[in-house]
Amino acid sequence: MENTVIVIGGGISGMTASGMLALQGMKVTLLEKEAETGGHVARWDRLFPDRKKAAEVLDFAREGMKNVNVVTGAEVTGISWHDKGFTVTSGIMQPASSVPGPESLIANSGSLINEIAAGESNYTARALVLAMGFDLFEARKKEEYGYGIYNNVITSADLEEKFKSGKDILTSEGKIPARIGFVHCVGSRDEKVGNLYCSKVCCVTGVKQAIEMKEMYPSAEVFNFYMDLRMFDRHFEELYYEAQQKWGVSFIRGRLAECAENPDGTIILKTEDTLTGKPLKMTVDLLVLLSGFVPASGTAKIAGMLGLQRGTDGFVNSADSHSMNNLSGIPGVFLTGALKGPISISEAIADARATALLLADYLKSGKP
Amino acid sequence: MIKFNLFVLPFSFGLVFIVYSIVIHYYRWIKALPAVDKVKLASGVRNPSKVLASLKEIFLEGLLHRSLWKRNPLLGYMHMSFALGWFLLIVVGNLESRIYHGSHINAPYYPIFLKFFIHDRLVLFFEIFTVPAFFRFIMDFILLFVLSGLVLAFIKRKKSKWFGMTKTTNHSLYDRITLSCLWLIFPMRLLAESYTAGYFGGGGGFLTQNLGKLLVAITPGSSEMIAYFFWWSYSLVLGLFFILMPNSRYMHIPSEMLLIVFRHCGIQPKKWGSSFSSLEAHSCSRCGVCIDACQLNFAAGITNIQAVYFIRGLREQCVPENIALTCMVCGRCQEACPVGIKVDSLRLIKRREIGSGQVSDFSYLKNGHPGFADVVYFAGCMSHLTPSIPIAMEGIFKEAGVNYLFLDRSGSICCGRPLMLAGKDKQANELIEFNKILIRQTRAKLLVTSCPICYKVFREEYNLPIRIQHHSQYLLELVKDGRIALQSQHRRVVYHDPCDLGRGGNIYEAPRELLGKISDLVPAVKECADALCCGGSLGLLNTPVKKKDELTKNALEYLLKDRPDILVTACPLCKKTFSKHSGTEVRDIAEMVHDAIPGRLIRKTLAAKEPARLLAD
Structure with a gap:
């Protein structure tokens, strides 16, 4: 019981935090609702700005997790706290397809039952790390x-x-x-x-992906439609320069208004080039939407169980955004990663390590 | 017989003033009417059936307050007791005064202060069956009737909910002073008549005589001076009320009478305003019924822009810009208004004054022949933001084998209504003229639109020689003509009435009938004419998004109370607005119909994969 920690969320934040905690000799249980750990990074091919393989970053994090008890398919259904610490209840979920039963055929209803609870387990620990991360903005909402x-x-x-599949990227036809558009x-x-918030990493992702498309099809025309480009970190601006100078990617300042489909499947874009002040209509063969961050679906639920404050944007507020950004305000409950707002992978790793350090000190001293 | 006392002067002066003032107002309103309306008025007042209809409505609305009765009986009774009661006091009082004075030409004050001049006693028992005693009884009874309304008015100050009102008007100081005068008139009359009857030992009815006895008994040093004091007070509050009235809310009394006549003569509000609109503004009684109807009040906490305050601003000739612009033009207040004032048109007249100065350049619009077709389809700009609607419509057109033309497929030109809602009619007219040419060139017999906003403006402003239908009407017709066969999906759906289709276009039944064929339609809590705006109104020009979000969430609460599977609407803007906050799927009626075409469902299920996976591998 002395040195036990539960980490909720097995993305890069939760993985790094649990690895660092285990390294300091703590008994760590990581609860992940999906079947695999890795979160969004596991679905990414290469990372900005240096095009490192995302899998390598994950491998590095996994390396440190050898002594972590990882429970996947575990969705948190309740949290209680007592003088000894916290008890987290999680339902073990399994995919609906493995459970015999009538299958719903109705498409688009949005109410398909994907998973069925198979049983509940309790985990007890002295401290909690919340690392629920983010979801991608549901692009269907921009109909x-x-x-x-x-x-x-x-x-x-x-x-x-x-990209990850390694196959050629072709249109649905x-x-x-020949023409690809990226919408920031x-x-x-x-x-x-x-x-209202900026998702921070989409700008540089758009630049990175534009370059990758040019690498694949050097003769293709690539256009990025942006409001402004926020190249906030080291090497980002250089990447933007490279996209323009080396690869000839066009950047058009203007928010996309609407799209329509031609009979041949190509997409008509309507926007405004705000630098020339003219309405613009353009046809592309493939349109890529740079979906931003939204709070993960489980964040509201778990924040509610613990009574944590969330901002109007839905992300969790820390005790102090400058000096106590890993503390929740509840002794023993720590916050890490993108559940506090949009963040890059390198920032998430640094944040997770900071969390682990503070948590170790908390368990030693008993003071937050 | 004495027929004069100095105390009648304040009343008499007030009476002369108010009569003069009303005559001047009437004269100005009629004189300033546009020539066409003058002709309508002249022929209308010569038409006995129109005159009769006007008189009937003046009686039903002005005196009985029928529409308020329908809203809330207590509220109806309160207003009726004031209006009808006072009217009867004047009429019956006049008849009563004739018993004592043979002449037909009495001084106007004479019936009003009759009990001061006449205080004969009942000597013999049988005299209670005489005509004067009858009148005394009736007059007391009417006075009691008015006073009962006064008591209710006091109660309403504290318990407005009993009267069906959550929020009441925040009146100006001037109106409150005038109201105090009005409220004092009847108690003063009661005191004056009672004390006089008590002092002289006669002349009163069951109420005034007995109260009079009591008053004289409890007043130390009873004297004629006290009676004078009451009569002076009565005359002063009457006179003061008359002097304050023309600039107060009570000017609605004479104004509404003329307004009813104008309406029965077929006079309509004019786009740029006319004396009809000024008359409408004066006819507002500031009852405040519009406040409760307004979603900005009950869903977003904006309480200073409602019709009552806007119209008060119009009368005072100072409408702050934000009051004119903060309004969804959803028509709910207009629907609730007991006087039937066309608030939306008043609001738009004001916006035209504000917005007409700006210039727009539409030179980028390209001329060109759109082609020919039987049916011309206009999706509207909003439908371009919800592409699943035009896609569904095109699917249906093809299924039904319609020779159609999608007029705004690639270059959507605005129908003009958003500009009109912002008061920019001149600019809107440029677009309207442009679209009219395009529509005419197609030689189509029917124009179908997916957008109620466009539908309204096509019907009201375009003067097109062809039929105009919203797609909910058109699709129902296709089904009835057997051109498309539909299969019910038996999903529980709730239907949201878009403002411009329901209150704006009076189309409530077609979408319901259509949905009844393809789904299990459940009623909404507030629907049809009482339906709420989705909050996305293009009419709401200067309100922060957060407030609009509150409106949307509130409307969704009402709509989704019965937990339907799908929220169906018939307007792309409503769909877009609701989709932002709804946890329940939001669809347009055209999508519902498209999906109900047999065979469609299976095809759709097969195709309903992630778009990424549809990219050829």
Whole structure:
């Protein structure tokens, strides 16, 4: 009981935090609701700015987790706290397909039952690390961009999946795309969908993916539609320069207004080039939407169980955003990673290590 | 017989003033009418059936307050007791005064202060069956009737909920002073008549005589001076009320009468305003019924822009810009208004004054022949933000084998209504003229639109020689003509009435009938004319998104109370607005119909994969 910790969420934040805690001799249980750990990073091919393989970052994190008790398919259903610490109840979920039963055929109803609870387990520990991370903004909410309606409109995550598969990226008609558009700020900085905040990493992701498309098809024309480009970290600006100078990627300042589909499956874009002040209409073969961050679906639930404060944006507020950004305000409950807002992978790793350090000190001294 | 006393002067002066004032107002309103309306008025007042209809409505609405009765009986009774009671006091009082004075030309004050001049006693028992005693009884009874309304008015100050009102008007100081005068008139009359009857030992009815006895008994040093004091007070509050009235809310009394006549003569509000609109503004009684109807009040906590305050601003000739612009033009207040004031048109007239100065350049619009078709389909700009609607419509057109033309497929030109809602009619007219040419060129017999906003403006502003239908009407017609066969999916759906389709276009039945065929329609808590706005209104020009979000969430609470599977609407803007906050799927009626075409469902299930996976491997 002395040195026990439960980490909720097995993305890069939770993995790094649990690894660091185990390294300091703590008994760590990591609860992950999906069947695998790795979170969003596991679905990514290469990372900005240096194009490192995402899998390598994950391998490094996994390396440190040898002594961590990882429970996957475990969705937290209740948290209680007492003088000895916390008890986390989790339902073990299994995919619906493995359970015999009538299958719903109704598409688009949004109410398919994917998982069925198979049983509950209790885990007890002296401290909790919350690392629920984020979800990608559901691009269907921007119906005017046609995701889920037009076959040649995909998200940045879909594109990474294609990169990862190693196959050629073709349009739904099986053609090599001659013109590709990237739309920045999809679901970010957009009051119309209720998200005023910047998702921070989509700008550089758009630049990285544009370069990757040019590498694959040097003769293709690539256009990035942006509001402004926030190249905030080391090497980002250089990457942006490279995209323009070496690869000839075009950057058009203007928010995409709406899309339509031509009979041949190509996509018509309507936007405004705000640098020339003119309305602009353009046809592309493939359109990539750079979906932003939203709080993970479990964040509201778990924050509710613990009575944690969330901002109007839905992300969890820490005790102090400058000096106590890993503390929740509840002794023994620590916050790490993207559940506090959009963050890059390198920042998530640094944040997780800081959390582990503070937590170790808490268990030693008993003071937050 | 004495027929004069100095105390009648304040009343008489007030009476002359108010009569003069009303005559001047009437004269100005009629004189300022546009020529066409003058012709309508002249022929209308010569038409006995129109005159009769006007008189009937003046009686039903002005005196009985029928529409308030329908809203809440207590509220109806309160207003009726004041209006009808006072009216009867004047009429019956006049008849009563004639018993004592043969002449037809009495001084106007004479019936009002009759009990001061006449205080004969009942000597013999049988005299209670005489005409004067009858009148005394009736007059006391009417006075009691009015006073009962006064008591209710006091109660309403504290317990407005009993009267069906959650929020009441925040009146100006001037109105409150005028109201105090009005409220004092009847107790003063009661005291004056009672004390006089008590002092002289006669002349009163069951109420005034007995109260009079009591008053004289309890007042030390009873004297004629006290009676004078009451009569002076009565006359002063009457006179003061008359002097304050033309600039107060009570000007609605004479104004509404003329307004009813104008309406029966077929006079309509004009786009840029006319004396009809000024008359409408004066006809507002500031009852505040519009406040409860307004979603900005009950869902977003904005309480200073409602119709009552906007119209008060119009009368005072100072409407702050934010009051004119903060309004969804959803028509709910107009629907609730007991006087039937066309608030939306008043609001738009004001917006035209504010917005007409700006210039727009539409030179980028390209001319070109759109082609020919039987049916011209106009999706509207909003439908371009919800592409699943035009996609469904095109699927249906193809299924039904319709020779159609998608007019705004690639270059959508605005129908003009958003500009009109912002008061920019001149700019809107440029677009309207442009679209009219395009529509005419198609030689289509029917124009179908997916957007209620466009539908309203096509019908009201375009003057097109062809039929205009919203797609909910059109799709129902296709089903009835057997051109498409539908199969019910038996999903529980709730239908949301878009403002411009329901209150704006009076289409409530077609979408319900259509949905009844393809789903299990459950009623919404507030629907049809009482339906709420989704909060996305293009009319709401200067309200922060957060407030709009509150409106949307509130409307969703009502709509989703019965936990339907799908929230169906018939407007792309409503769909877009609700989708932002709804946990329940939101769909347009066209999508519902498209999915109900047999065979569609299976095809769709097969195709409903992630788009990424559809990219050829």
